[in-house]
Amino acid sequence: MSVAAVAAAAVAKETGARLAKAERDGLNATLHWSQAALDAEAARVDALPPGGKLRGLAIAVKDNIVTTDAPTTCASRILEGYVSPYTATAVERLRAAGAMIACKANLDEFAMGSSTEHSAFGRVKHPLDPTRVPGGSSGGSAALVAAGVVPAALGSETGGSVRQPASFCGVVGVKPSYGRVSRFGLVAFGSSLDCISAFGTTVEDASRVLEVMSGPDPLDATTKADRPAFQAPASRTDLKGLKVGLPKEYFPADLDPGVRAGLDRAIKALRQLGAETKEVSLPYSKFAVPTYYIIAPAEAAANLARYDGVRYGLRKVGPEGDIRALYRATRGEGFGAEVRRRILIGTYVLSAGYYDAYYRKAQTVRALIAQDFKRAFASGVDLLLTPTTPTPPFKAGEKTDDPVQMYLADIFVCPVNLAGLPALSLPVGRDGGLPIGAQLIAPDFEEARMLGVAGALERVLRPAEEVR
Amino acid sequence: MTWETVIGLEVHVQLLTKSKMFCGCSAAFGDPPNTNVCPVCLGLPGALPVPNAQAIRLATRAALALGCTVQTRSVFARKNYFYPDLPKGYQISQFDEPLAVHGAVEFDSPERGRIRCGVTRLHVEEDAGKLIHDRFPGKTAVDLNRAGTPLAEIVSEPDIRSPAEARAYLTTLKQILVYAEVSDCSMEQGSLRVDANLSVRRAGDPNLGTKCEVKNVNSFANVERALEAERERQIALLESGGRIVQSTLLFNAGTGQVKLLRSKEESHDYRYFPDPDLPPLVLNAALVEEQRRALPELPEAKRERLVATYGLPAYDARVLASDRVIADYFEAVATGGADPKAAAHWVMGDAMTGYNETGRFPVPPARLVELIGLVARNVVSLQAAKKVFASPKMADPSAGSTAAIAESLGLTQVSDTGALGGWVDEVLTANPKEVERYRAGEAKLIAFFVGQVMKRSQGKADPKAVQPVLVARLNGG
Amino acid sequence: MNIGADGVLHVAKLAEIGLAEHELPKLVEQFNRIVDYVAQLDDVPFSAKPEPFLAGPAATPLREDVVRPIPLARPPAAFAPEFADGFFLVPRHGAMEDL
Ligand SMILES: [Mg+2]
Ligand SMILES: [Zn+2]
Numbered sequence A: 001m002s003v004a005a006v007a008a009a010a011v012a013k014e015t016g017a018r019l020a021k022a023e024r025d026g027l028n029a030t031l032h033w034s035q036a037a038l039d040a041e042a043a044r045v046d047a048l049p050p051g052g053k054l055r056g057l058a059i060a061v062k063d064n065i066v067t068t069d070a071p072t073t074c075a076s077r078i079l080e081g082y083v084s085p086y087t088a089t090a091v092e093r094l095r096a097a098g099a100m101i102a103c104k105a106n107l108d109e110f111a112m113g114s115s116t117e118h119s120a121f122g123r124v125k126h127p128l129d130p131t132r133v134p135g136g137s138s139g140g141s142a143a144l145v146a147a148g149v150v151p152a153a154l155g156s157e158t159g160g161s162v163r164q165p166a167s168f169c170g171v172v173g174v175k176p177s178y179g180r181v182s183r184f185g186l187v188a189f190g191s192s193l194d195c196i197s198a199f200g201t202t203v204e205d206a207s208r209v210l211e212v213m214s215g216p217d218p219l220d221a222t223t224k225a226d227r228p229a230f231q232a233p234a235s236r237t238d239l240k241g242l243k244v245g246l247p248k249e250y251f252p253a254d255l256d257p258g259v260r261a262g263l264d265r266a267i268k269a270l271r272q273l274g275a276e277t278k279e280v281s282l283p284y285s286k287f288a289v290p291t292y293y294i295i296a297p298a299e300a301a302a303n304l305a306r307y308d309g310v311r312y313g314l315r316k317v318g319p320e321g322d323i324r325a326l327y328r329a330t331r332g333e334g335f336g337a338e339v340r341r342r343i344l345i346g347t348y349v350l351s352a353g354y355y356d357a358y359y360r361k362a363q364t365v366r367a368l369i370a371q372d373f374k375r376a377f378a379s380g381v382d383l384l385l386t387p388t389t390p391t392p393p394f395k396a397g398e399k400t401d402d403p404v405q406m407y408l409a410d411i412f413v414c415p416v417n418l419a420g421l422p423a424l425s426l427p428v429g430r431d432g433g434l435p436i437g438a439q440l441i442a443p444d445f446e447e448a449r450m451l452g453v454a455g456a457l458e459r460v461l462r463p464a465e466e467v468r
Numbered sequence B: 001m002t003w004e005t006v007i008g009l010e011v012h013v014q015l016l017t018k019s020k021m022f023c024g025c026s027a028a029f030g031d032p033p034n035t036n037v038c039p040v041c042l043g044l045p046g047a048l049p050v051p052n053a054q055a056i057r058l059a060t061r062a063a064l065a066l067g068c069t070v071q072t073r074s075v076f077a078r079k080n081y082f083y084p085d086l087p088k089g090y091q092i093s094q095f096d097e098p099l100a101v102h103g104a105v106e107f108d109s110p111e112r113g114r115i116r117c118g119v120t121r122l123h124v125e126e127d128a129g130k131l132i133h134d135r136f137p138g139k140t141a142v143d144l145n146r147a148g149t150p151l152a153e154i155v156s157e158p159d160i161r162s163p164a165e166a167r168a169y170l171t172t173l174k175q176i177l178v179y180a181e182v183s184d185c186s187m188e189q190g191s192l193r194v195d196a197n198l199s200v201r202r203a204g205d206p207n208l209g210t211k212c213e214v215k216n217v218n219s220f221a222n223v224e225r226a227l228e229a230e231r232e233r234q235i236a237l238l239e240s241g242g243r244i245v246q247s248t249l250l251f252n253a254g255t256g257q258v259k260l261l262r263s264k265e266e267s268h269d270y271r272y273f274p275d276p277d278l279p280p281l282v283l284n285a286a287l288v289e290e291q292r293r294a295l296p297e298l299p300e301a302k303r304e305r306l307v308a309t310y311g312l313p314a315y316d317a318r319v320l321a322s323d324r325v326i327a328d329y330f331e332a333v334a335t336g337g338a339d340p341k342a343a344a345h346w347v348m349g350d351a352m353t354g355y356n357e358t359g360r361f362p363v364p365p366a367r368l369v370e371l372i373g374l375v376a377r378n379v380v381s382l383q384a385a386k387k388v389f390a391s392p393k394m395a396d397p398s399a400g401s402t403a404a405i406a407e408s409l410g411l412t413q414v415s416d417t418g419a420l421g422g423w424v425d426e427v428l429t430a431n432p433k434e435v436e437r438y439r440a441g442e443a444k445l446i447a448f449f450v451g452q453v454m455k456r457s458q459g460k461a462d463p464k465a466v467q468p469v470l471v472a473r474l475n476g477g
Numbered sequence C: 001m002n003i004g005a006d007g008v009l010h011v012a013k014l015a016e017i018g019l020a021e022h023e024l025p026k027l028v029e030q031f032n033r034i035v036d037y038v039a040q041l042d043d044v045p046f047s048a049k050p051e052p053f054l055a056g057p058a059a060t061p062l063r064e065d066v067v068r069p070i071p072l073a074r075p076p077a078a079f080a081p082e083f084a085d086g087f088f089l090v091p092r093h094g095a096m097e098d099l
Helices: A006-024 A033-048 A091-094 A139-146 A163-170 A201-213 A257-272 A284-308 A322-332 A337-350 A356-378 A403-410 A414-419 A447-460 B052-064 B163-179 B220-239 B286-293 B299-310 B312-319 B324-335 B340-358 B365-375 B383-389 B403-410 B416-432 B432-439 B442-455 B464-474 C004-015 C019-043 C092-098
Strands: A030-032 A057-064 A099-106 A152-157 A173-174 A193-198 A242-249 A276-280 A383-387 A425-433 A434-441 B003-014 B074-082 B090-094 B102-107 B115-125 B130-132 B140-145 B151-158 B192-202 B213-215 B247-252 B257-263 C086-089
Touching: A006 A030, A006 A033, A030 A139, A033 A099, A057 A139, A091 A099, A091 A152, A091 A201, A091 B115, A091 B286, A099 A139, A139 A152, A139 A163, A139 A193, A139 B442, A152 A201, A163 A173, A163 A276, A163 A425, A163 A434, A173 A201, A173 A447, A193 A201, A201 A425, A201 A447, A257 A276, A257 A383, A257 A425, A257 A434, A257 A447, A276 A284, A284 A337, A284 A356, A284 A414, A284 B074, A284 C019, A322 C086, A337 A356, A337 C004, A337 C019, A356 A414, A356 C019, A383 A447, A403 C019, A414 B052, A425 B299, A425 C004, A434 A447, B003 B163, B003 B220, B052 B115, B052 B130, B052 B151, B052 B286, B074 B163, B090 B115, B090 B163, B102 B163, B163 B220, B163 B299, B192 B220, B213 B220, B220 B247, B220 B257, B286 C092, B299 B324, B299 B340, B312 B340, B324 B340, B324 B365, B340 B365, B365 B383, B365 B403, B416 B442, B416 B464, B432 B442, B432 B464, B442 B464, C004 C019
Parallel strands: A057 A099, A057 A152, A242 A276, A242 A383, B213 B247
Antiparallel strands: A030 A099, A152 A193, A173 A193, A173 A425, A383 A434, A425 A434, B003 B151, B003 B192, B074 B090, B102 B115, B115 B151, B130 B140, B140 C086, B192 B213, B247 B257
């Protein structure tokens, strides 16, 4: 589905009909939407002067990105019914370019999860198999694009939360370089990792959304003003002269055979298009998940301290009736199990006597992981190709009682967040009817190179086909 | 065996900026509650901080004024704790990489003469909001107008040895910061706050005793009182064989006592870590140089120069240099041609009274220069000059020369023999007995006659001119 | 590494998170499993300490000192759980009287 310059009002009607059907089908991918809001968006867009790079494009927005005209709950009881009094920079830019916000999409509570089962408002179902998960934490956004409800959607990444569900759902998911897109209005989880990211039915849809959102923001001190602006590239017709690195640590012997077959397909396609492939090594990537599960919770423990029942959101007061009783009841009842686990872990690794052993150590390992990528790219490879996930979509409930197993679903995606690099997941085919994704990783701020190559692959790969 | 007191002070001053530390809200004091707030200082989901350049400039200037080494690279850190006046559940501060380190404050100790107290560090941070406990029964009210206003925290070395020294340190520190126009340092408005750490040890003991912190004292005088109370408490405890438990105490100005807030066991674990929303604060040399240039002459240097240039006594120089406005006024008068000692006398006397009342000097320096000249030339007596000085006309540029003002007020002295003769004759006829006694040899009565003449002339007569006329008449018969 | 219920409760107190008795055993078990898992960083080998990693720019940008607040589409009263006469309200807390 591409972005035709069709009247927004018509798009709003069709989109509303598809949202209603998705709801009837029990996808549970949306948290807030209404035909009235869609029509208002359409009226706004049709009133804009001609032009606008995304004119008439209906976009689903993950419900951890703030907007003033619908609640922003982060799929948490603690923010149930909270409506932000300001709008995220990314959303303002999309709207200014003529896009319409179609709905707020379901997610793992505060974006903490890899299956969208940790939503306080119910799990999101996989569009192709309701017994399976769509991945997460941006599972609602991914499912809506996969189900054809919207051509594009915003998600957010802290540790692979867009690429992993993109892979599970068989859509394109693009994570920009850290500092490429403003975080102002993205509800913070792990501030040094968080990136607003884009889903698209096609590479082109995702690229255009990213292009519009990109660029420094005076309201976010971590955006990078000194880098060239990103422009959605034309997809290349051949890849002659391109060197693609295959990190051996990302192709373990016990890799799921379906995933392996999918990657072989992608590698074959690269070679057919004239690219060379070369084995490289990223030895420290195997420590990415434990590193991530120190840094992200530590930052989250501080970022989620503001949900204290004083100024906004849920308030509960325990029997003692004092301020501490207010804090403990509000936060104890307002946060779900996974969020509480991570806040506790994050508090623990920062607490007196443990800082050096955990947080400081994790910072060192993070630097080693980033250094690996730098060296790999310096060794003459233009991009890296890896599986996005170690397995196809898993069954709902399979990992919910074992947090560590759940964390390992992000083993191939979260090293990239630690290194702050751009990466994407591209559907390469299916195994037993379930989508398989391949991940392309680029050097810092080389999104255009990565998307140009993805466009070329997209032309030759047949993602609806079985990979073996 | 005597006890030695060891004191270190943590001072928070609000930096004089228009907007807050990390957002564009007004930093004004006294607006209606929760009107100067935005997503950033309310700690709303998704909001992010961006540092205020002017706050960094002022903190840098303060650091230079205190002789600190300014770090070209410093780091913002999150200080984590829960309190209703702290919107994000953490304060953005600086921890192991502060803006500046290793400064000092030189001041006069009441006990030890001129001493030097080291400044361990100066860092920037954001203020918390305001809590009001007495307005809603059973509730605490939260006003976040102050939340996020920029502060500099100045931490001293434990170089202070008495409560009185602590007060002297604070007085000097405030003078320096006000001179540098970094902060107005008003304890009433909360733009200067003091936390004091005190411990005691046997005189000569090289090791420090266990310290206790006294928090939120509302005046320099009360800092001294609070520390005296805490010193007494600790000494009494130790002498009765007890041991000091590290704790935080609060001073009650009413009772003059300190009371325990929390002991170390229950003290906070702040879990500091670098704020991932804020890249390192890198100061370029230009910014530091610009602030070095912006530094005015500081009180200490000014005091020395006033002594050297105008030959003033040390005491006068100290009084005049205590306030930049007073010192500038004095220098305008002194360099305007008035005798420096007379100028100092006037500025510290009648002029200062007006300044303390109104916060400004009503009489322009040029007029005071003229007035001092008139006194020197006996055109106006000193007591008449005080009346002239007090006249509103002195503030009015269109009121003509100061001599003319004195004239129009009838306060110029009469030294013309003819005019004096009239008053002298009246006095002599009015006091025949005294004339008798004088002529009988009671010479000291001359003073009485002079006084009488001054009275009749309503202070207009020039006493020096009166005497010869009197003597002539009395002896002449 | 073994953190008992008391250890987890201490952390929960720091984080101001109320925990119900019945959920504690499972939470303690999972907490330990996660801590043991991340503890594998203890034996990460490295020869030279790497260049410290910075996700964002090398230096923070600064904003000029201008009063220009980000506008609120709704006033605090519209989202506060308890608000009166312009103030957010919370229950009175003993120690707070003094601070
Ligand atoms: Mg402080
Ligand atoms: Zn603000």
